[in-house]
Amino acid sequence: MEPNKKPSNLRMAKYYLINALKFYEMKNERITPVLFVIILFTGFASTLISEKTANDIYLSAMYNIASVFILYLASVVYLYSYMTELRGGECSLKQCLGQVFRKLSKILAAYIAFIAIILTGFFLLIIPGVIFYLMFMFNICYLLDKDIRVTDAFNASKNLTARRKMEIFAIFIVFNLTLLLPIFFIIILASVYGNNLILSFVVTFLSSILTLMQQRLIALLYFDLEYGTKRA
Numbered sequence: 001m002e003p004n005k006k007p008s009n010l011r012m013a014k015y016y017l018i019n020a021l022k023f024y025e026m027k028n029e030r031i032t033p034v035l036f037v038i039i040l041f042t043g044f045a046s047t048l049i050s051e052k053t054a055n056d057i058y059l060s061a062m063y064n065i066a067s068v069f070i071l072y073l074a075s076v077v078y079l080y081s082y083m084t085e086l087r088g089g090e091c092s093l094k095q096c097l098g099q100v101f102r103k104l105s106k107i108l109a110a111y112i113a114f115i116a117i118i119l120t121g122f123f124l125l126i127i128p129g130v131i132f133y134l135m136f137m138f139n140i141c142y143l144l145d146k147d148i149r150v151t152d153a154f155n156a157s158k159n160l161t162a163r164r165k166m167e168i169f170a171i172f173i174v175f176n177l178t179l180l181l182p183i184f185f186i187i188i189l190a191s192v193y194g195n196n197l198i199l200s201f202v203v204t205f206l207s208s209i210l211t212l213m214q215q216r217l218i219a220l221l222y223f224d225l226e227y228g229t230k231r232a
Contacts, residue, residue: 009228010167013174016220020175023212027090031081034093036208038074042067043204071211076100076107079215080144086223103143110139110150134165141222160225168221175217179210 026032046067081096091099100107114136121129135158142153161168183206190202 010164010171010221010224013171016171016217017175017178019220020213020217023209023216026081027085028081028092031078031093031096032212035074035078036212039071039208039211040204042070042074043208044201047200047204072111073100075211075215076140076144078212079140079219082216082219083141083144083223086219099144106143106150106153107140110143110153113150113154114139130169131165134168135161137161137168137218138222138225141218141226145222145226160222164225171217171221175213179213183210 024032046063049063077093077096077100080100081091081093084091084096117132117136118129121132123129136154138157138160139150139153142148142156143150146153146156148156186206187199187203190199
């Protein structure tokens with residue numbers, strides 16, 4: 001092994017898919033239900049409230065910003081909790097919130113910068129947007145895992161994914177295609193046999209599950225790339 005080269009072997013896509021599907025499995029059994037309900041309620045409430053605030057641009061914008069903040073914060077707390085378990089530890093919801101809030105300014109700055117970079121890439125062409133996403137997708141993991149600056153987290157993510165983007169992209173393709181068919185089938189059933197309210201709830205319910213699954217997938221990929229598949 002070359003000096004300073006990390007044992008960053010990735011596993012088969014099946015491993016990540018199976019473990020991402022087990023989004024409900026946590027040492028602290030309270031964390032997932034609480035965060036899931038928060039994500040579900042916020043997403044569904046935003047759908048209902050957006051219809052009532054459609055004529056008030058300012059109120060609609062304020063609520064959308066608040067809902068995005070809550071949704072993202074809940075997903076980051078889940079990410080931190082699962083990363084703690086991958087390190088062999090365990091934390092309560094209060095402890096996870098405390099750690100996330102301690103780095104909240106960095107996390108929000110990184111999130112805004114990440115979204116700006118991705119939108120710029122998609123504005124130019126779709127492919128640069130995908131490349132930027134794969135390049136910087138682990139910046140939040142670095143902020144949660146290490147005591148570093150936002151710019152250092154982006155650079156670390158870029159270095160971590162160097163020459164591994166196609167492998168990561170292939171895993172994401174398998175992950176999304178595997179879930180696409182059953183999700184599409186459920187949404188079709190909801191649209192045929194239910195009203196708009198039921199359809200909105202089903203879509204929000206499924207997107208809430210996908211949010212937690214994706215965070216779990218990102219954590220698994222990060223730890224295998226950063227620490228190697230043979231970590232303790």
